[in-house]
Amino acid sequence: MRAPTISQVAKEAGISVATVSRVMNQKGAVSPETTQKVLQAIERLGYQPNIWGRNLRRGESQVVLVMVPNVTNPYYAPIIAGAEDTLSAAGYSIMLCITNMDRARRRHYVDLMRNRRADGAILMDISVDDRDMVQLSEEYPLVQCCEYCESAAISHVSIDNFSAAREAVSRLAALGHTRIGYIGAKNSFISTALRHKGYRSALEELSIPLHPGYEDFAGRDYSFSTGVEAAGRLLEQKERPTALFCVSDVLALGALQAARERGLRVPEDLSVVGFDDVEYASMFQPRLTTIRQPCYRMGALAASLLLRQMQGEAGGQAMFLPHEWVSRDSTAPWPLNHTFSVSNDL
Amino acid sequence: MRAPTISQVAKEAGISVATVSRVMNQKGAVSPETTQKVLQAIERLGYQPNIWGRNLRRGESQVVLVMVPNVTNPYYAPIIAGAEDTLSAAGYSIMLCITNMDRARRRHYVDLMRNRRADGAILMDISVDDRDMVQLSEEYPLVQCCEYCESAAISHVSIDNFSAAREAVSRLAALGHTRIGYIGAKNSFISTALRHKGYRSALEELSIPLHPGYEDFAGRDYSFSTGVEAAGRLLEQKERPTALFCVSDVLALGALQAARERGLRVPEDLSVVGFDDVEYASMFQPRLTTIRQPCYRMGALAASLLLRQMQGEAGGQAMFLPHEWVSRDSTAPWPLNHTFSVSNDL
DNA sequence: AACAGAATTGTAAACGATTACATCTCTTAG
DNA sequence: CTAAGAGATGTAATCGTTTACAATTCTGTT
Numbered sequence: 001m002r003a004p005t006i007s008q009v010a011k012e013a014g015i016s017v018a019t020v021s022r023v024m025n026q027k028g029a030v031s032p033e034t035t036q037k038v039l040q041a042i043e044r045l046g047y048q049p050n051i052w053g054r055n056l057r058r059g060e061s062q063v064v065l066v067m068v069p070n071v072t073n074p075y076y077a078p079i080i081a082g083a084e085d086t087l088s089a090a091g092y093s094i095m096l097c098i099t100n101m102d103r104a105r106r107r108h109y110v111d112l113m114r115n116r117r118a119d120g121a122i123l124m125d126i127s128v129d130d131r132d133m134v135q136l137s138e139e140y141p142l143v144q145c146c147e148y149c150e151s152a153a154i155s156h157v158s159i160d161n162f163s164a165a166r167e168a169v170s171r172l173a174a175l176g177h178t179r180i181g182y183i184g185a186k187n188s189f190i191s192t193a194l195r196h197k198g199y200r201s202a203l204e205e206l207s208i209p210l211h212p213g214y215e216d217f218a219g220r221d222y223s224f225s226t227g228v229e230a231a232g233r234l235l236e237q238k239e240r241p242t243a244l245f246c247v248s249d250v251l252a253l254g255a256l257q258a259a260r261e262r263g264l265r266v267p268e269d270l271s272v273v274g275f276d277d278v279e280y281a282s283m284f285q286p287r288l289t290t291i292r293q294p295c296y297r298m299g300a301l302a303a304s305l306l307l308r309q310m311q312g313e314a315g316g317q318a319m320f321l322p323h324e325w326v327s328r329d330s331t332a333p334w335p336l337n338h339t340f341s342v343s344n345d346l
Numbered sequence: 347m348r349a350p351t352i353s354q355v356a357k358e359a360g361i362s363v364a365t366v367s368r369v370m371n372q373k374g375a376v377s378p379e380t381t382q383k384v385l386q387a388i389e390r391l392g393y394q395p396n397i398w399g400r401n402l403r404r405g406e407s408q409v410v411l412v413m414v415p416n417v418t419n420p421y422y423a424p425i426i427a428g429a430e431d432t433l434s435a436a437g438y439s440i441m442l443c444i445t446n447m448d449r450a451r452r453r454h455y456v457d458l459m460r461n462r463r464a465d466g467a468i469l470m471d472i473s474v475d476d477r478d479m480v481q482l483s484e485e486y487p488l489v490q491c492c493e494y495c496e497s498a499a500i501s502h503v504s505i506d507n508f509s510a511a512r513e514a515v516s517r518l519a520a521l522g523h524t525r526i527g528y529i530g531a532k533n534s535f536i537s538t539a540l541r542h543k544g545y546r547s548a549l550e551e552l553s554i555p556l557h558p559g560y561e562d563f564a565g566r567d568y569s570f571s572t573g574v575e576a577a578g579r580l581l582e583q584k585e586r587p588t589a590l591f592c593v594s595d596v597l598a599l600g601a602l603q604a605a606r607e608r609g610l611r612v613p614e615d616l617s618v619v620g621f622d623d624v625e626y627a628s629m630f631q632p633r634l635t636t637i638r639q640p641c642y643r644m645g646a647l648a649a650s651l652l653l654r655q656m657q658g659e660a661g662g663q664a665m666f667l668p669h670e671w672v673s674r675d676s677t678a679p680w681p682l683n684h685t686f687s688v689s690n691d692l
Numbered sequence: 693a694a695c696a697g698a699a700t701t702g703t704a705a706a707c708g709a710t711t712a713c714a715t716c717t718c719t720t721a722g
Numbered sequence: 723c724t725a726a727g728a729g730a731t732g733t734a735a736t737c738g739t740t741t742a743c744a745a746t747t748c749t750g751t752t
Contacts, residue, residue, distance in 0.1 A: 003462065005738055016702045021740060028741090029699055048461040052402035053738030056707045061398070063441070063463075071426050072625060077418040084417075084444050088451075093458060095409070096442035098430050105434075112439060115394040116349065117409075224629055253629045260631060279418060283570055283599045284630030285606060351708055362732045367710055374711085375729055399708030402737045 004045040013041035024049060055116075064306060065121040067097040067109055073222060073250065074278045075295065076124065079145060082299025083122055090307050092119075099125045101187075101220065106132070113140055120310045122302050123147075127188040141309035145302040146293075147189045153316040155309065157301045159323040161191045164291045165198025165245070166205075167325055168273050172243045173206050176334040177271060180214065181234045181241030183227065183251050187220035195247045195275070214241055218251050227254020228261075235262055235270075242270060242334050249274035249281045252288055256330070267332035277326055286329035294321050350391040359387035370395060401462075410652060411467040413443040413455055419568060419596065420624045421641065422470065425491060428645025429468055436653050438465075445471045447533070447566065453478070459486055466656045468648050469493075473534040487655035491648040492639075493535045499662040501655065503647045505669040507537045510637045511544025511591070512551075513671055514619050518589045519552050522680040523617060526560065527580045527587030529573065529597050533566035541593045541621070560587055564597050573600020574607075581608055581616075588616060588680050595620035595627045598634055602676070613678035623672055632675035640667050 006024075010017045015034060022028040023038040030038075041047075055061050064087055068076050080096070087094055095118055097109040106125065110132060113121060120141035126133060126149050134152040136142060144156035172180050182199045185192050196215075203210055216234050219226035227246065231254055234241055246252040252274030256266055264270045266286055274281060277292035298321055309315045352370075356363045361380060368374040369384040376384075387393075401407050410433055414422050430440055441464055443455040452471065456478060459467055466487035472479060476495045482488060483500040490502035518526050528545045531538050542561075549556055562580050565572035573592065577600055580587055592598040598620030602612055610616045612632055620627060623638035644667055655661045 003460075006740095007738080017739085018703080018741075019701060022701090025740080029701095031700060034700080048457065050402070050738050051461045051463050052398050052407070053707090054740075056396070056398035056402055056709085056737090057739045057741085059707075066442075070423075071417070072420070072423040074418070074420050074423075074626075077416075077420075077423075080417050080442075081444060084442075088454075093441055093443070093463065095439055096412075096426075096430075097439075098427060108434070111394065114349070115397045117397050117439065224625075250629075253626070256631075257629065279570075280420075280599070280626055283596075283603065285602075352710095353708080363709080364711075364733080365731060368731090371710080375731095377730060380730080396708050399737090400710075402708080402739085403710045405737075 003050070004047045005050065006047070009038070009041045009045055009047045012045060013037045059116075060119050061117060062091055063093050063095050063118045064303075064310075065095050065097055065109065065113060065118040067099060067106070067121060067123045067125055069099050069101050069125040070221070071096070071098055074280065075248070075276050075293075078279070078295040079124070079299035079302075082296040082301075083145075083303040084299075086300045086303040086307070092307075101125060110136055120306050122299075122306055126190075128190045128193060129188075137315070141306055141315065143302045143306040143309065143315070145298055147191055148318075150190060155305050155315040155317050155319075157298050157305065157319040157321065158191070159293050159298075160320050161194035162198040162201070164275075164323040165195035165247075166202040167323075168245050168275070168291055169199055169202035170206070171325060171327075172245065172271060172273065172331070173202070173208070175243075175271065175331065177243040178208055179211075179239065179241045179243070180208070181244045182215045183230045183234070183244060183246040183255060184215070184217045185220055185222055185226075185247055185251070186217050187222075192247055199245060213237055218254070222248045222250050224250050224254050224257075227251035228257045229254075231255035231258035232261070235259065235264065240270075243273070243331070244270065245273045247275050249276045249278045249288060249290055252281075252290065252330070256286070256288075266330050268336055271331040271334065273331060277324075282328065289328045289331040290326050292324040292326050294323075297321060349396070350393045351396065352393070355384070355387050355391055355393050358391060359383045406465050407463060408437055409439050409441050409464045410649075410656075411441045411443055411455065411459060411464040413445060413452070413467060413469045413471055415445050415447045415471040416567070417442070417444055420626065421594070421622050421639075424625075424641040425470070425645035425648075428642040428647075429491075429649040430645075432646045432649040432653070438653075447471060456482055466652050468645075468652055472536075474536045474539060475534075483661070487652055487661060489648045489652040489655065489661070491644055493537055494664075496536060501651050501661040501663050501665075503644050503651065503665040503667065504537070505639050505644075506666050507540035508544040508547070510621070510669040511541035511593075512548040513669075514591050514621070514637055515545055515548035516552070517671060517673075518591065518617060518619065518677070519548070519554070521589075521617065521677065523589040524554055525557070525585065525587045525589070526554070527590045528561045529576050529580070529590060529592040529601060530561065530563045531566055531568055531572075531593055531597070532563050538593055545591060559583055564600070568594045568596050570596050570600050570603075573597035574603045575600075577601035577604035578607070581605065581610065589619070589677070590616065591619045593621050595622045595624045595634060595636055598627075598636065598676070602632070602634075612676050614682055617677040617680065619677060623670075628674060635674045635677040636672050638670040638672045640669075643667060 006017050010020050022030050099105045123144050126147040128150050130149045137154040148156035216230040218230040244255050252272050255272045259270050274288045274290035277290045281288040352363050356366050368376050445451045469490050472493040474496050480498040494502035562576040564576040590601050601618045605616050620634045620636035623636045627634040
């Protein structure tokens with residue numbers, strides 16, 4: 001009742017294992033008649049090659065590891081989907097690793113890599129300064145996606161977070177806003193840091209003085225509730241911001257909630273800008289103005305970079321995909337002409 | 347520069363491979379001094395056992411396959427997280443398989459199973475009548491989660507979809523609604539079918555005549571846009587429903603959108619009930635009334651059932667976890683007393 | 693007819709781990 | 723003092739592939 005092996009197939013077909021193997025892999029010359037015999041034997045026995053024997057012999061697993069901080073944030077879904085599509089088209093399976101931003105967990109997965117369970121990895125949970133990864137990248141094909149380790153020469157694909165943040169703030173300024181708040185997050189992702197820099201840089205360029213009270217930070221996991229809290233703190237000030245730039249859509253949702261709780265209308269009393277353009281950013285009212293990241297494409301691109309590296313090409317390249325400002329209902333000019341009301345077709 | 351093997355460790359420690367293996371696996375007696383020598387050698391060389399050699403010899407992979415229709419629907423995220431947590435605690439890694447509800451893709455993954463890439467699987471993309479799976483379940487440990495194949499004696503964990511749907515409809519009726527619409531989906535998931543039956547059963551019990559025009563169906567993927575369309579059709583009727591029961595939260599979001607487009611207020615003019623209670627169901631306004639599924643627990647439970655099966659226990663058990671009616675802002679009594687307005691603290 | 697080379701097939705050695713069995717060294721009981 | 727048994731270690735077979743190399747048959751050329 002055990003799964004049939006190659007030698008059973010060989011016996012069934014009345015030839016040697018080597019020939020069966022040649023038929024399976026279509027390398028080496030095999031006569032048409034023999035090929036037929038082998039194929040029929042395979043069919044009869046329902047033979048499937050044992051992957052461990054193959055891996056052991058070939059020294060490769062046809063598996064790639066995809067390491068993601070969590071999978072409850074909808075931001076990652078299309079990235080994973082993109083990676084999955086191109087990898088599975090190339091015959092690879094993906095092994096999903098959810099780190100929960102936990103150091104021990106990350107280490108565990110790195111070990112999976114080291115004992116050759118996977119041929120390469122796409123990493124999305126990378127701190128700005130990640131020694132483990134630099135080390136690992138010298139031994140195995142690695143591609144970083146969205147986040148990356150600053151110092152290292154490991155391939156990565158991401159958007160230009162600095163410019164994107166600058167653009168968001170400039171757009172708000174162009175609408176007339178000068179009291180522009182910032183909601184960041186307490187994590188060590190480079191994207192977070194760059195968006196913060198972008199925010200400040202834009203203010204400087206626009207000669208808007210930096211108001212320390214206008215910067216606040218949500219939890220490291222971008223969670224809704226911490227977004228509500230951070231926005232709440234910003235909005236409690238005597239001279240509250242008229243616009244809020246949030247480093248993620250979920251945080252922007254939190255800001256919306258905080259505004260509602262205080263009777264502030266969005267966008268009439270407060271403009272809110274998110275980041276990412278996750279799928280549901282346009283499913284509720286007011287639809288969120290945000291910076292769109294080409295998530296699916298980022299995942300797909302990361303996957304093809306990795307495929308190339310696994311075929312022996314050198315890594316280390318940095319690729320930036322274009323972001324896009326998506327203007328929807330959560331932003332409005334300031335001050336808004338209140339003479340006639342601007343309702344969101346409610 | 348290649349990864350060190352067990353025999354290199356043996357040479358380094360000046361003993362045989364058998365002893366090294368014994369130390370690694372902590373089985374068989376090894377003297378304390380020898381153990382020390384081995385551990386030091388392992389340390390010096392940075393040895394990690396080659397997983398393929400081990401799998402080949404042991405006949406198991408310590409991997410389980412998690413098959414999911416897609417990963418962009420936030421419904422699956424906590425299930426995956428739950429499965430991941432219990433599986434990785436037991437030393438298993440998960441291989442994520444995204445089928446996109448595609449037959450060929452499913453088949454591909456089943457093959458992964460057959461060539462022993464995984465020891466077992468958790469399946470979430472299962473049609474009511476799935477021959478492939480029944481067949482596969484006779485050969486390998488399998489657990490179905492959320493969806494399941496009706497005929498087969500394959501383990502599954504889910505909620506009681508029939509009763510949940512009945513409850514939703516009864517609750518709406520208890521609020522005074524009699525014109526209750528249904529938005530289903532054109533797929534072959536058993537949950538969809540059971541919820542539909544539950545809807546009809548509740549109407550019958552309440553002696554509300556079934557109005558064919560009050561049933562409509564969104565696409566098979568529960569997508570937002572098809573939800574908007576289906577709800578649109580329902581609401582265009584001369585005597586439109588005053589409440590809508592949707593078989594998923596995303597569809598309910600679509601219904602909200604369709605209502606907005608027609609100037610209908612929710613819940614004043616229309617009550618909407620979703621299903622699942624995905625994370626963001628309470629992040630926007632109006633917060634969605636819905637049936638909550640204990641997703642994380644379902645994933646975790648499926649994982650432990652699978653673990654037991656992989657240890658040799660028989661499968662075939664059906665487990666139902668309790669759902670929960672979550673009343674929020676998208677439902678209201680009917681007819682609503684309009685004398686004083688019921689505003690959602692806008 | 694003889695031979696070179698191509699085409700086809702087979703034999704056996706890897707790949708790196710686990711483990712049944714054999715061997716050897718000590719204790720300890722009789 | 724000897725036999726038995728426990729404890730520690732080693733030898734070699736095994737898991738199921740792939741593939742270098744050898745062996746055989748076939749083809750066409752001289």
